[in-house]
Amino acid sequence: MTEFPPECGKKGSKSSAVELSSFGIREGISETIVSTGTESPNAAPVGIIVKGGRTFVRLFKGTHTWENVFNEKYLAANIVYDSLLFVRSTFFDLEPSEFDYVPVRGLNFPVLKKAAAWVVFECANIKDTDQALIADLIPVEAGFNEANLKSLPVPNRGFNAVLEAAVHATRYQLTEDEKYLELIRRYESLASRCGGENEKKAMELIYEVLGM
Amino acid sequence: MTEFPPECGKKGSKSSAVELSSFGIREGISETIVSTGTESPNAAPVGIIVKGGRTFVRLFKGTHTWENVFNEKYLAANIVYDSLLFVRSTFFDLEPSEFDYVPVRGLNFPVLKKAAAWVVFECANIKDTDQALIADLIPVEAGFNEANLKSLPVPNRGFNAVLEAAVHATRYQLTEDEKYLELIRRYESLASRCGGENEKKAMELIYEVLGM
Numbered sequence: 379m380t381e382f383p384p385e386c387g388k389k390g391s392k393s394s395a396v397e398l399s400s401f402g403i404r405e406g407i408s409e410t411i412v413s414t415g416t417e418s419p420n421a422a423p424v425g426i427i428v429k430g431g432r433t434f435v436r437l438f439k440g441t442h443t444w445e446n447v448f449n450e451k452y453l454a455a456n457i458v459y460d461s462l463l464f465v466r467s468t469f470f471d472l473e474p475s476e477f478d479y480v481p482v483r484g485l486n487f488p489v490l491k492k493a494a495a496w497v498v499f500e501c502a503n504i505k506d507t508d509q510a511l512i513a514d515l516i517p518v519e520a521g522f523n524e525a526n527l528k529s530l531p532v533p534n535r536g537f538n539a540v541l542e543a544a545v546h547a548t549r550y551q552l553t554e555d556e557k558y559l560e561l562i563r564r565y566e567s568l569a570s571r572c573g574g575e576n577e578k579k580a581m582e583l584i585y586e587v588l589g590m
Numbered sequence: 591m592t593e594f595p596p597e598c599g600k601k602g603s604k605s606s607a608v609e610l611s612s613f614g615i616r617e618g619i620s621e622t623i624v625s626t627g628t629e630s631p632n633a634a635p636v637g638i639i640v641k642g643g644r645t646f647v648r649l650f651k652g653t654h655t656w657e658n659v660f661n662e663k664y665l666a667a668n669i670v671y672d673s674l675l676f677v678r679s680t681f682f683d684l685e686p687s688e689f690d691y692v693p694v695r696g697l698n699f700p701v702l703k704k705a706a707a708w709v710v711f712e713c714a715n716i717k718d719t720d721q722a723l724i725a726d727l728i729p730v731e732a733g734f735n736e737a738n739l740k741s742l743p744v745p746n747r748g749f750n751a752v753l754e755a756a757v758h759a760t761r762y763q764l765t766e767d768e769k770y771l772e773l774i775r776r777y778e779s780l781a782s783r784c785g786g787e788n789e790k791k792a793m794e795l796i797y798e799v800l801g802m
Contacts, residue, residue: 405786574617
């Protein structure tokens, strides 16, 4: 059986066993897809911030993720290597069939079937401002999805370009500043040159969403 | 024992067992650090290109990598998650102590100690032009380095920014076009915001090399 890493983080392991660093969540901002909502599961790209030993998250008001965290005080960070899934979850609701459910403190919490690994966090010390919510994250449960760990993720500038383009696409939607379209075009060229099929589809979807 | 993935690619496995996709080398350009040279080991970032089922590489004339491949017809693609190592190997020679040696067809071939995995390729159908060498790559041996697979690599825009900055830094060195310095400054800001200590050190090194 694939075990990566073997020491911790198994489905069903105790909370105390969740070592964030084994899941690659490290100093800086880890780009994950966050799933939330035990009633009606939702997923969207969210950066997990680790700074000076503190793990926290910033969620924009009005989003489903914000609403679910505000109400339920839990979120799952899914580690995903699929650029198209990043883009789809940026702009669209995922299908209910794309979620799995894992037992966490008596809840059935949604995680992504395509995740290589997931960490469910309790959201504590929630600070709610005009624009966003900031919450400290306490890991309570985590697991690896062996079926999605069959190939090693290798740095790919095309994959990276899709992430950047998705960030700029959301900024364009907020501001309509054309400088973002120019950046997106540059990243499309990089994605097309260095990426694979998935990156091409992801960029096509961004173009479609923005009417480019 | 950590086994990732378990089916193939163990040190000492037969050539026929090398499944490139298990090592994450996929359609598009996989950013690896290539090690070469059984006499005097060398390492430099090189993209492994997979296009239409063909795996190949393009090496610029005058580099140590070019010279070693031209003479010995082998290279190892090392899968590395260390942004500082990407930058160090872009501009400097690594220390001899940073290499391990693996038996490949009667050779002791250099691979990087910090690699999460490595694939040694035979270079075939070498086409040598004025500026570069193009070679088809035939995988002959591969392995995972369990000690370097203890944490899952998670997408990080800071890490990605360092890769972009390193690419632009080499272009600046070739052309002295100041537009590359502007791009590097933007990526520095991203690396500093989204990366960890390693990304900060990597960007400092780029600035130092370019005298910025």
